[in-house]
Amino acid sequence: MKHTKLLLLLIFLTVNTVGQDTEYKSETNIHYYPSEVNQSDTYINERCALDIYYPENKENFSSIVWFHGGGLSAGQKEIPEALKNQGVCVIGVNYRLHPKVESPKYVEDAAAAVAWTIKNIHRYGGDSTMVFVSGHSAGGYLTSMVGLDKRWLAKFDVNANQIAGLIPFSGHTITHFTVRKERGIPGTRPIVDDMAPLYHVRADAPPLLLITGDRELEMLGRYEENAYMMRMMKVAGHKDTRLFELDGYGHGMTYPAFPLLLEEVKRIEKGLNK
Secondary structure, eight states: OEEOHHHHHHHHHHHTTTTTTOOEEEEEEEEOSOHHHHHHOHHHHHHOEEEEEEETTOSSEEEEEEEOOSTTTSOOOOOOGGGTTSSSEEEEEOOOOTTTSOTTHHHHHHHHHHHHHHHHGGGGTEEEEEEEEEEETHHHHHHHHHHHOTHHHHTTTOOGGGOSEEEEESOOSSSOHHHHHHTTOOTTSOOOSTTSGGGGOOTTSOOEEEEEEOTTTSSTTHHHHHHHHHHHHHHHTOSOEEEEEETTOOSOOHHHHHHHHHHHHHHHHHHHTO
16 A cells, blocks of 8 residues: 655654653674674674663563665665664664575574574563564565575474564565575566465464555565465465555665554554453
8 A cells, every 4th residue: 555755744743753752772792693603603603692772671572673775795784773772672683694605504694693583682672572673675675584494494493483573674575685696597587486475475463564665766576576465464364464665765765664564563462451
């Protein structure tokens, strides 16, 4: 569905007043793999770390694991400014990149970071049952892969259904173009195999909010593949899949999407607290 700019402004003004009186603390470069794994691989030790930004004087807060974009070949972990001071914890994650590694290493890293959060967020005061996963572009692809294909989190003894909600921003739902590049497949040839979120549609997945830019301004086919994901999730019997198309915004649509992410967290929090 298309969201008007006025509605986005109202949502932004609402969420921007949350958490103003809360103190926040940051910790950086926390390794999410065990020490023996870090010591066994220089690139893992260098790259596989996360930053955490969390409210100090609040208990049982929700957390958002955030994966940066960059085509699986670039980018750095970040705590988006629009998610700060909102009463939630934000975890910015680095993962290994192409061409130093190939698929599925970056998906494994994403799963390791989510598993670390679920297992450790209680030490910061967070609620392990309220961990949300989100990210932009390549980060959106990782969000969907980790949340829909249960084998990745299972490697770390975590059930993907423990995730409270999935909110990918403009992510591939077909096999990512970098994975296709690694295999010598042209970027214009869509593939749906086991490295595609679409391959793993299932009725019992966590709530899924898909957000893309305007179909006429987005990267090639990005809105359409997300629309197909929404349809197939519903065909599979999933009861909580929605799609927002942001009218007038292209692929770099994070600014108007962040308020929708925060609203989704609030919606699910209210539903679980009924």
